[in-house]
Amino acid sequence: MSRELQISLRLLTREQKESPEFHLVDCGAPTMAGMKAASMFNVQFLSGQELTDWVRRKNLALLRAGLRFCVLNQSGGNAMILVFRKRMLGEVLKDPEVRGFLSECGYSACGLYAYFSELKARVRSCGPGSFPHEIGIFLGYPLCDVRGFITMKGQGCKARGLWKVYGDVEKTRAVFRKYQRCREVYWKLWITGQRTLTELVAAC
Numbered sequence: 001m002s003r004e005l006q007i008s009l010r011l012l013t014r015e016q017k018e019s020p021e022f023h024l025v026d027c028g029a030p031t032m033a034g035m036k037a038a039s040m041f042n043v044q045f046l047s048g049q050e051l052t053d054w055v056r057r058k059n060l061a062l063l064r065a066g067l068r069f070c071v072l073n074q075s076g077g078n079a080m081i082l083v084f085r086k087r088m089l090g091e092v093l094k095d096p097e098v099r100g101f102l103s104e105c106g107y108s109a110c111g112l113y114a115y116f117s118e119l120k121a122r123v124r125s126c127g128p129g130s131f132p133h134e135i136g137i138f139l140g141y142p143l144c145d146v147r148g149f150i151t152m153k154g155q156g157c158k159a160r161g162l163w164k165v166y167g168d169v170e171k172t173r174a175v176f177r178k179y180q181r182c183r184e185v186y187w188k189l190w191i192t193g194q195r196t197l198t199e200l201v202a203a204c
């Protein structure tokens with residue numbers, strides 16, 4: 001991260017750093033840019049109505065760009081939100097191997113939002129700080145890495161970054177670098193006011 005960007009981040013107010021938009025750019029830049037099917041971030045809300053209103057506004061504002069927001073869980077003023085590219089994630093979930101894997105995991109659904117319904121129920125049953133391991137599929141992680149994590153119980157990975165790598169290390173590290181560059185570019189454009197969130201979302 002450049003020194004200029006580090007300084008800009010330090011100049012943000014506490015209110016800005018706690019905003020949903022801050023966490024969206026921090027965790028979701030590659031998804032906003034159309035590089036990654038989905039990302040997940042956590043935010044604090046004063047009430048369930050405030051959360052509902054924010055998600056509704058963002059879904060309406062970014063509808064044409066193909067970006068969607070789904071609340072996976074909310075508890076004690078904290079919300080876990082999935083931001084996703086509907087077309088991209090739909091293609092992931094149509095893959096026969098992915099469908100087979102999710103069936104092995106106990107999913108009986110067929111279709112994006114039907115899968116979401118089962119995923120949300122599983123997330124909510126896991127408790128704070130825990131996730132069903134197959135959530136990696138919904139976040140656009142390679143199937144081999146999700147399978148490897150489950151089989152190895154999170155141990156013995158070849159490398160780690162945004163997720164633990166059990167497949168092609170060099171290819172995945174290149175992806176990690178691409179995502180990090182995207183995140184820094186988006187940070188700079190948003191923090192300096194050169195682009196609004198809507199303008200940052202590439203229509204694809």
